[in-house]
Amino acid sequence: MTLQRQQDAGQDGMAMDPPGPTLLEAIGLRYAWPGAPAAAALAPGQRAEALANTSLAVRRGVRLALLGGNGAGKSTLLLHFNGTLRPASGEVRWLGRPVDYSRRGLAALRQQVALVFQDPDDQLFAGTLAQDVSFGPLNLRLDIVETTRRVEAALAAVGLEGRGALPLHMLSHGQRKRAAIAGALALRPAVLVLDEPTAGLDPEGIDTLLDHLDALHARGMTVVFSTHDLTLARHWADEVAVLHEGRVLAHGAAAAVLDDAAVLAAAGLRSRRWRRKAAQGD
């Protein structure tokens, strides 16, 4: 049984719903970060390419979890989805068309595909919450009335309504994560791409975040997120894609992928320690 099941997800018991329209697609992406060692200089277990023939389709309205161990290539793939990184080969398509990497093309893509970094401090920079969230709309040259409307709606969508005047440094980590999402929402994107959105949040913070993401999803938002949390992927995602060493090992309905012990083991997503304990009946 092959692990490369992404394209034949209907086989091996990993049937997916009939495909909806694909919004965003990575096709055969290869990417090596600048400074990556040449193939001849690789240490054992090291690899030159962060993405090595990575393909993944994102369908409208889906909640897609990207699972993979440290260094699997999740963040690198997400950075390709909004054009921050450009593949050495392969292509990213938005609505079936190859991404246009001109300044104008990227601005148009990023309005539709909004990326939220794992660390909100990589994203937030203005003095107050409202100033930060208004950056995107003002950059789109929207007038102050529309900008204000969008800022208020974005803050309300993440439970920060009425807090616009707060200096960013007065927000908790959970609030800062939600503030970063508000900044993305102010662009009115079709796809929200979140790099490890629950990392560093306590259970209450995760619930709050997911409540807001639920509401956004119910209103039609497509959500792609990376995570190490198998429980989150099982209970919140519709689809799961498993990345390992820059390749998608499996992509399908969340429960089907997560029930596939071989895929999880191949991707290093099952702790040897806890498996051993379980086998010992502890």
Ligand SMILES: Nc1ncnc2c1ncn2[C@@H]1O[C@H](COP(=O)(O)OP(=O)(O)OP(=O)(O)O)[C@@H](O)[C@H]1O
């Ligand atoms: N800014 C960077 N510069 C150089 N190499 C990088 C950079 N970011 C990632 N890499 C390398 O690219 C590969 C994939 O990393 P990436 O961060 O995409 O994985 P990930 O699945 O998101 O990992 P994690 O779960 O640890 O965040 C790794 O080998 C990593 O060392």
